[in-house]
Amino acid sequence: MLSRSAERVYWLGRYIERTEDTARMLKAFSQVMMDIPKTHKLSWNTLLQILSAEYEFNKLYDEATEKNVITFLLADVENPNSIRSSIKAARENARTSKEAIPISAWEMLNDLNLFVKESANDSTNRRNRYKFLSEIISKCLQFNGMIQNSLSRNQAYDFLQVGIMLERADMTSRMLDVAAGILLRRNASEVGTFDMLIWHEILKAQNGIQMYRSLNGPKIDPTKVLHFLLCRDDFPRSIKFCLTEIEVYASQLPDNDEVFEGWDLLLEQVNSFDETKDVSPEFLHRYFDDIQKGIIQIHNGICHTWFPKIAEIVIEPEEEKTDEENDGSPMQVDEDLSQKQTQA
Amino acid sequence: MEWNDYNSGVFFDEVMETNSQPRAVAKELYKYLKSLDNKEVMARKQASERCIKEMGVSFTIYSEGSNIDRDWPFDIIPRPIPASEWRMVEKGLKQRIQALNMFINDVYNDQKILKDKLVPRHLIEGSTNYLPACQGITPPHGAWANISGTDLVRDGGGILRVLEDNLRVPSGVSYMIENREVTKRIFPEVFDTQSISPISDYPIRLHEMLASLSPRDKDCPVIVVLTPGIFNSAYYEHSFLAQGMGAELVEGADLFVDKDDCVYMRTINGPERVDVIYRRVDDVFIDPEVFNKGSMLGVPGIMRAWKKGNVAIANAPGSGVADDKAVYAYVPKMIKYYLDEDAILPNVDTYLCYEEDDFAYVHEHLDELVIKPVNESGGYGILLGPKASKEEVEEFRDLITKNPRNYVAQPMLDLSTAPVITDQGISPRHLDLRPFVLQGENCWVTKGGLTRVAMVEGSLVVNSSQGGGSKDTWIVEQEDE
Numbered sequence: 119m120l121s122r123s124a125e126r127v128y129w130l131g132r133y134i135e136r137t138e139d140t141a142r143m144l145k146a147f148s149q150v151m152m153d154i155p156k157t158h159k160l161s162w163n164t165l166l167q168i169l170s171a172e173y174e175f176n177k178l179y180d181e182a183t184e185k186n187v188i189t190f191l192l193a194d195v196e197n198p199n200s201i202r203s204s205i206k207a208a209r210e211n212a213r214t215s216k217e218a219i220p221i222s223a224w225e226m227l228n229d230l231n232l233f234v235k236e237s238a239n240d241s242t243n244r245r246n247r248y249k250f251l252s253e254i255i256s257k258c259l260q261f262n263g264m265i266q267n268s269l270s271r272n273q274a275y276d277f278l279q280v281g282i283m284l285e286r287a288d289m290t291s292r293m294l295d296v297a298a299g300i301l302l303r304r305n306a307s308e309v310g311t312f313d314m315l316i317w318h319e320i321l322k323a324q325n326g327i328q329m330y331r332s333l334n335g336p337k338i339d340p341t342k343v344l345h346f347l348l349c350r351d352d353f354p355r356s357i358k359f360c361l362t363e364i365e366v367y368a369s370q371l372p373d374n375d376e377v378f379e380g381w382d383l384l385l386e387q388v389n390s391f392d393e394t395k396d397v398s399p400e401f402l403h404r405y406f407d408d409i410q411k412g413i414i415q416i417h418n419g420i421c422h423t424w425f426p427k428i429a430e431i432v433i434e435p436e437e438e439k440t441d442e443e444n445d446g447s448p449m450q451v452d453e454d455l456s457q458k459q460t461q462a
Numbered sequence: 463m464e465w466n467d468y469n470s471g472v473f474f475d476e477v478m479e480t481n482s483q484p485r486a487v488a489k490e491l492y493k494y495l496k497s498l499d500n501k502e503v504m505a506r507k508q509a510s511e512r513c514i515k516e517m518g519v520s521f522t523i524y525s526e527g528s529n530i531d532r533d534w535p536f537d538i539i540p541r542p543i544p545a546s547e548w549r550m551v552e553k554g555l556k557q558r559i560q561a562l563n564m565f566i567n568d569v570y571n572d573q574k575i576l577k578d579k580l581v582p583r584h585l586i587e588g589s590t591n592y593l594p595a596c597q598g599i600t601p602p603h604g605a606w607a608n609i610s611g612t613d614l615v616r617d618g619g620g621i622l623r624v625l626e627d628n629l630r631v632p633s634g635v636s637y638m639i640e641n642r643e644v645t646k647r648i649f650p651e652v653f654d655t656q657s658i659s660p661i662s663d664y665p666i667r668l669h670e671m672l673a674s675l676s677p678r679d680k681d682c683p684v685i686v687v688l689t690p691g692i693f694n695s696a697y698y699e700h701s702f703l704a705q706g707m708g709a710e711l712v713e714g715a716d717l718f719v720d721k722d723d724c725v726y727m728r729t730i731n732g733p734e735r736v737d738v739i740y741r742r743v744d745d746v747f748i749d750p751e752v753f754n755k756g757s758m759l760g761v762p763g764i765m766r767a768w769k770k771g772n773v774a775i776a777n778a779p780g781s782g783v784a785d786d787k788a789v790y791a792y793v794p795k796m797i798k799y800y801l802d803e804d805a806i807l808p809n810v811d812t813y814l815c816y817e818e819d820d821f822a823y824v825h826e827h828l829d830e831l832v833i834k835p836v837n838e839s840g841g842y843g844i845l846l847g848p849k850a851s852k853e854e855v856e857e858f859r860d861l862i863t864k865n866p867r868n869y870v871a872q873p874m875l876d877l878s879t880a881p882v883i884t885d886q887g888i889s890p891r892h893l894d895l896r897p898f899v900l901q902g903e904n905c906w907v908t909k910g911g912l913t914r915v916a917m918v919e920g921s922l923v924v925n926s927s928q929g930g931g932s933k934d935t936w937i938v939e940q941e942d943e
Contacts, residue, residue, distance in 0.1 A: 152646045155657035155939065244650035315660060331708025335682055336669045 119218075119273040125425040126215035127274050131281025133208035134227075138258035139289040140201050143168065144191060145251040146323035148244065151184075153319075154312045160300070162187040168296045169199060185242065192247075193238035201254065205234050218274035223264040230257045276367040280420065283367075287360035288413050293320065294347060295406035302340065302399050314338045321346070324355045344402075345393035357409065358388055364416065377419035384412035464500065465492075468881060470890040474620045476541050476880040487544045487938050490656045494649075495539065500887075503538075506648045507883050510538050513647050519640045522695045523927050534637055535931040537882040540645060540652075541893065541913045545659070545939040551614070551622060551897070552907045554806030557797060559610055559899045562627060562784050564800040566606040569783060570596050580799055581792050585816075588867060589786055590837065593745065595752050596780035599769060602675045605901045607784065608776035609668070609740075611635070611911075614895045615810070618876030623810050625875075625894065627793070629777060629785035631742050633695075634912040635664055635898050636702035641912070641934040657939040659909035664898070665706030667906050668740075672707075674903035675774035676737040683737035685709045686727060688717070690743050690759045695927070700742050714743070719763030725773045738774045739764075745779040776902075787836040787870045788814055811873055815866040824862065824871045831871040833858050846922065848874055877922055880933065882915060892916045894924050895935065910935035 147165055154160070163182040166172045169191070178196055179186040194200045198207075209231045212224055234254065241250035262282075269275050297320055301313050317338045321327045324347060334342050350356040361384070368377050387408045391397070469481050477488040484492035495503070511533070519534040568575050569586050576583045586592050611632025613625040642661055646653065669685065676683035689700035691713050704711035716727050717736065726733035746753040749765040767773045783789070791812040794805040813820040813831070824831060833845040845858045862869045879890035897911030913933040914924035924930040 148650070149646065152650060152653035153660040153662065155659070156654070157657060245648075248647050248650070311663070312660075314666075315662070318662070328705065328708070331706075334708070335673075336666045336707045338666070 119277075121424060121426045123215045123218055124273065124277045125421075126211045127218050127277040128281040128420065128425075130208055130211040130215065130219075131278040132285040133204045133211065134258055134261060135282045135285035136199065136289065137201055137204040137208060137230075138255055139286065140169070140191060140199070140204065141251045141254040141258070142323045143289075143293060144188065144201075145248065145255070146319045148188075148247055148251075149322075150316055150319040153315050158312045160316070164296060164300065165191060168292050170292070171197065171199060174198075188242045188247070192242055192250075202234055202238050205231050205254075215274075219278075220264055220268040222268065223261055226257065226261045226264060230254070230261070233257065273371065276370050277424075279367045280364050283360040283363045284413060284416060284420075286355060287357045287364075287409075290324070290347060290355065290357055290360075291406055291409045291413070293323075294344060295402070295410075298340070298344060298402045298406075299399060302397075302402070313340070317343045326353060326355060329353055341393050341395075341397055344397070345391055348391050349388060349393075361385065361388065368420070371424065373423060376423050377416060379419060380412065380415055384408075384415075387412065465496070465881075465888060468888055468890065470879045472618060473876055473890070473892070474616055474618055474878040475890060476543075476616070476878055476893070477539070478881070485542075487542045487940060491540065491542055491652065491936075494652050494655070503883060507538050510536055510644050510648045513644050514640075517640065517643065519637070519644075520698055521637075521926055522693070522697060524695065534640065535917065535926060535929075536641060536644060537891075537915060537917075537931050537933050538645070538648060539881050539883060539888075540649075540934040540936050541880050541895075542936045542938045543895075543910060545937050547622075548909070548937045550806065555612055555897060555899050555907050556905045557801065557803060557806055558612070558624065558627070558793060559607065559901050559905065561797040561800050562610075562629065562793065563605050563607055563901060565796050566778075566781055566784050567600055567604050568800075570599060570780060575796070575799060578799075580795055581789070585786075585788055585867075586783060589783055589789075591780075591782035591786055593753075593780040593783070595765060596778070599778075601778045602677075602774060603901075603903050605675075606778040606781040608671060608675065608778070608901050610777075610899045610901075611896045612899060614807070614897065614911075615875055616878035616895075617810075618878075620878070621808065622895075623808050624790075624793070625810055626787070627785050627790060628896070630782045631696075631744065631777070632896070632898070633699050633742075634896050634914075635908070636699040637932055638896075638898075638908065638910070638912040638935070639664060639702075641932060645934040659937040659939070661909050664908060665703060667900055668703065669707040669709070671900040671902035671904070671906065672738045672740055672774075672776060675776060677771050677774060678735075678737050680737070684727075684735060685738045685740065686712045686717075686736050688712055688714070688739050688741040688743055688748075688761075690747070694742070696742060703740070709740075714748075714757075714759045714761050717761045717764070719761060719767050723763070723767050723770050723772055725761065725764060725767045736773060738776065740776050745777075745782060748775070748779060787812070787834050788816075788867070791870065810875065813871040815862050815869045815871065820871075821862075821866055825859070828855050828859060828871075830874065832874055833862065833869055833871050835868055836870060837868070846874070875922065880913075880915065882917065882931070882933075884917075889919065891919070891931075892922050892924070893933065909937045 143165065151159060161182065162184050165187055166175050166182060174197055175190050179190060190197050190200065192201050195202055197203060209227045212219060212227050216224055237250055241247050265278060297316065301316060317340055321330050321343055326346065330343065330346050346353065347356050349358045351358055353359055368374050391405065468478060470478060477484060477492065479485045514533050514536060520531045521534055522531050565575065575581050576586060607629035609632065611628040611634060613628060614622050615625045616622050639662055672685050673683050685707065687700055687704040687709055689697060689711055701711055710727065712727055717725055719725055725736045727736055741748060743759050747757040748760040749762060750757045750760050751762045752765045765779065768775050768779065791809065791814055794809055797803055797805045813824050815821050815824055829847045831847045833847065835843045845854060847855065877892040877894065879892055881888045882891045893913055893915040895911050895913050898908045900906045913935045915931045915933055916922055916924045917929055917931045
């Protein structure tokens with residue numbers, strides 16, 4: 119497979135998953151905000167924190183109101199990680215690697231891109247939002263179904279899956295990091311009931327509520343929810359599962375030593391979450407930091423090993439992001455650890 | 463939306479204080495509805511119908527031997543209740559269920575209340591709901607009716623009264639939860655300006671309560687929901703609750719009682735012991751060894767297992783003895799007798815046809831009263847005196863004379879109203895409210911409940927099997943409280 123095509127397909131996987139996960143997150147957050155009484159509502163800024171998009175956001179908007187935040191994340195073409203931009207980027211990557219994917223999947227992406235383009239601006243209000251986001255999620259799932267059922271298990275499939283799984287692990291860890299950071303630090307007696315609703319919605323966002331219940335019963339325990347979404351071997355949206363999948367597909371690709379550098383350490387870090395013990399916010403902060411670093415290392419390994427031009431992400435977590443213009447090169451990455459990786 | 467013609471007449475209206483002024487609790491709701499034009503309201507009504515289809519919320523009605531699955535009927539305008547009032551109702555419901563459980567435990571054990579002649583013995587021992595097989599048993603925490611769905615109505619003076627206790631297998635709680643989901647989708651904006659109590663935690667509370675009944679001291683007891691099967695009118699709810707609790711949904715044939723008198727379910731890994739059964743099967747069908755010999759719905763030997771304390775059954779078999787429209791009349795006295803408290807929630811006046819004075823009164827005023835058979839549910843077999851024909855009235859006169867124990871009479875109620883959307887615009891309709899009370903180790907009441915509404919103008923029949931609809935119910939925390 120051409121390096122160039124491999125890179126395109128990898129990014130296609132990442133962007134389609136980013137589209138779906140962003141939609142899932144906006145839907146869950148919008149839902150739970152209706153359940154929480156006025157006095158205990160979360161800030162809409164939380165969504166920006168999860169996606170590390172506060173900096174970009176503040177360049178464009180004054181205040182993190184519901185309308186502004188949703189518009190920014192859903193419809194804004196200026197935001198490279200909005201749903202609108204993500205699906206456009208997914209389609210662009212598919213357009214330039216059309217030979218690698220089934221025609222039906224390509225058409226699905228066109229359909230999805232068109233749908234978002236036509237409806238995004240009218241879907242920022244609450245009334246239409248639910249339906250719009252549900253539709254996006256279902257179209258992304260259709261795309262995945264087409265890939266599963268009609269793409270040969272070739273190298274394109276491997277790169278696509280690696281892209282999807284790495285993005286999923288990334289998005290999940292971001293969401294849990296912020297949620298745990300906010301919720302576990304709150305005064306439990308004061309907001310206990312409403313926090314349960316939030317954890318419940320996080321599980322729902324991952325389509326995991328039923329699987330969680332059949333394992334743990336209906337009681338929502340933050341530690342168990344975290345363990346379920348981090349470390350379950352058998353739940354297809356857990357971080358552990360994503361990493362295992364990446365291992366399977368990356369192992370089939372040639373010269374993969376660099377990708378697996380530090381792999382054992384990363385798995386050990388993921389497994390260090392012990393659901394039988396109380397977890398402190400400090401432990402979790404380190405824990406998610408390690409996972410984020412691990413994900414970036416894998417990404418860099420993949421780029422370095424298989425893709426045409428080397429573009430690495432420098433790990434400097436504390437630094438402000440530099441404002442960079444897109445120079446039109448095939449690969450555009452951000453320099454900050456916390457910033458979402460993008461490719462033009 | 464225009465409210466110009468809205469007139470609830472002499473009835474207490476839940477939303478409007480006068481024909482043009484909303485109640486304080488409905489201020490935000492009214493303002494919001496007013497801001498939408500007719501076209502928009504109708505669009506949302508259609509969206510709600512579509513949403514219910516998409517979510518697959520349905521109920522089954524029996525019609526001429528066949529079963530028809532119907533979409534759940536829902537009116538989009540919510541019914542608001544002030545949180546301050548609800549705190550009082552909660553207290554009243556807890557008090558009532560506590561007394562009722564003490565009563566049930568008493569009649570199956572010491573029968574003190576019968577010996578003290580507070581409740582006539584014939585009323586209990588002559589009741590088909592009194593199950594001698596349950597004598598001498600005290601279930602965990604003395605709780606027999608673990609799940610009850612008390613029907614409340616608001617009279618013309620605005621007072622909430624208990625109409626029925628529903629201690630057998632009350633249904634409707636899943637619809638309460640689904641109604642909120644629908645409202646969130648079609649009116650997402652209204653949740654911003656006010657504090658409405660969330661209700662989605664019911665399955666968790668139910669699970670907690672059921673777990674508190676487990677005979678084995680385990681962190682995760684095995685809990686199952688026992689359904690009569692897919693043809694039952696509440697099957698939707700059975701699967702909803704099983705799903706919500708992460709519990710298995712079983713039918714009689716999935717369970718068996720082994721030589722050790724424990725209950726097991728048949729799994730691909732072999733038998734697995736069951737600790738708690740939430741039964742949605744009538745108690746006389748649960749064990750063909752003891753009750754209805756021909757029952758295919760039950761589990762042979764399950765009563766044996768229950769009596770030995772090897773399994774908990776909720777509601778406990780025999781709980782129905784207190785869910786009888788004649789026994790109902792005695793509940794305020796029970797509260798005084800067992801708790802030495804006055805009833806917080808009043809009853810509806812009830813005439814017992816087997817009492818001589820009451821019988822005479824009922825005979826004279828048959829065309830003014832509502833006559834109810836003591837043992838029916840679902841609104842069947844009722845005579846609404848003022849609305850009935852002469853022939854119907856005489857038919858009931860015969861029935862009552864032949865079997866006075868079987869009937870009670872109540873005055874025609876001025877049920878409160880609330881606005882609903884009809885094809886002709888907004889119009890008042892009568893409604894009731896069914897909150898759900900859980901009693902295990904602790905007692906817990908839903909925030910609100912299921913509001914059922916009679917969709918036909920002037921009608922008082924709210925049962926969904928007879929054309930009733932439903933509304934989302936809000937407990938609203940007001941700022942000036």
